[in-house]
Amino acid sequence: MTGRRPRGRRPGTPDTRAEILDAALALFAERGFERATVREIARRADVDPAMVHHYFGTKDELLAAAIDLPMDPRQVTDLVQDGTLEEAEALLRTMLDLWAVPRVRRTMQALMRVGLSNEQAGEAVRELFAEQIARRIADAIGGPDAALRAGLVASQVVGLAYLRFVVRFAPVSDADRDVLVAAVAPTIHRYLSGDLGAPPPRGGGDGRHR
Structure with a gap:
């Protein structure tokens, strides 16, 4: 029996949330919020679309998390x-x-x-x-x-x-x-x-x- 890697997107890891955010930011910047889809974001992050919903719920909630600025004014x-x-x-x-x-x-x-x-x-x-x-x-x-x-x-x-x-x-x-x-x-x-x-x-x- 060989240890073949299962097909499909990789499962969630401790870095998955950050990777989804980075993918969302990149696509929002490239395509705009309306045109960027959850499926595209998941593909860019190399996760199943269900993982996006698991961590963030809706696309609006994903946007809210993504635009939380990583800087102190x-x-x-x-x-x-x-x-x-x-x-x-x-x-x-x-x-x-x-x-x-x-x-x-x-x-x-x-x-x-x-x-x-x-x-x-x-x-x-x-x-x-x-x-x-x-x-x-x-x-x-x-x-x-x-x-x-x-x-x-x-x-x-x-x-x-x-x-x-x-x-x-x-x-x-x-x-x-x-x-x-x-x-x-x-x-x-x-x-x-x-x-x-x-x-x-x-x-x-x-x-x-x-």
């Missing part, structure tokens, strides 16, 4: 206290390093794509950037325009990370991290503590002399 926001250029550099460097971690990158790729069409994921994106990051930065820098400043910082950092890690826009994705930090940090510094500028003049016309 305080890793980013605690760096901002005085609004200095050095803090702006540290903030940007830390954020780029976080997004470079494969698990974080896959999560953010999935969130950005799925959030456009799925209310639950969209709310997770808003919660992360509006509540967890922007609000903490606003609390740290204070002042009457703190919310605007924090929002501008978040838009700059997230926009850069989006182009580098999600869209993979070649000039940005190929650039050395320290080059990006040196180029973008002064703008973040101005958002944190510099002069945001006067509002544009009111009235018609294009500002050119006739």
Whole structure:
């Protein structure tokens, strides 16, 4: 009698849950939530579809588990206290390093794509950037325009990370991290503590002399 390996998908292991999550994140990022099926996720994780339901129940519950971010926003926001250029550099460097971690990158790729069409994921994106990051930065820098400043910082950092890690826009994705930090940090510094500028003049016309 030979010890032949049984046919079919492999049984569950202690790592099965994490492997299903990784497969789900990859497919949500590639295909979007609606188009990614439980069967495809199971195939990518090399498990029976029943294992997906065993660990997560429905696909919506799988999404909720998959977008539980493996990062603490305080890793980013605690760096901002005085609004200095050095803090702006540290903030940007830390954020780029976080997004470079494969698990974080896959999560953010999935969130950005799925959030456009799925209310639950969209709310997770808003919660992360509006509540967890922007609000903490606003609390740290204070002042009457703190919310605007924090929002501008978040838009700059997230926009850069989006182009580098999600869209993979070649000039940005190929650039050395320290080059990006040196180029973008002064703008973040101005958002944190510099002069945001006067509002544009009111009235018609294009500002050119006739």
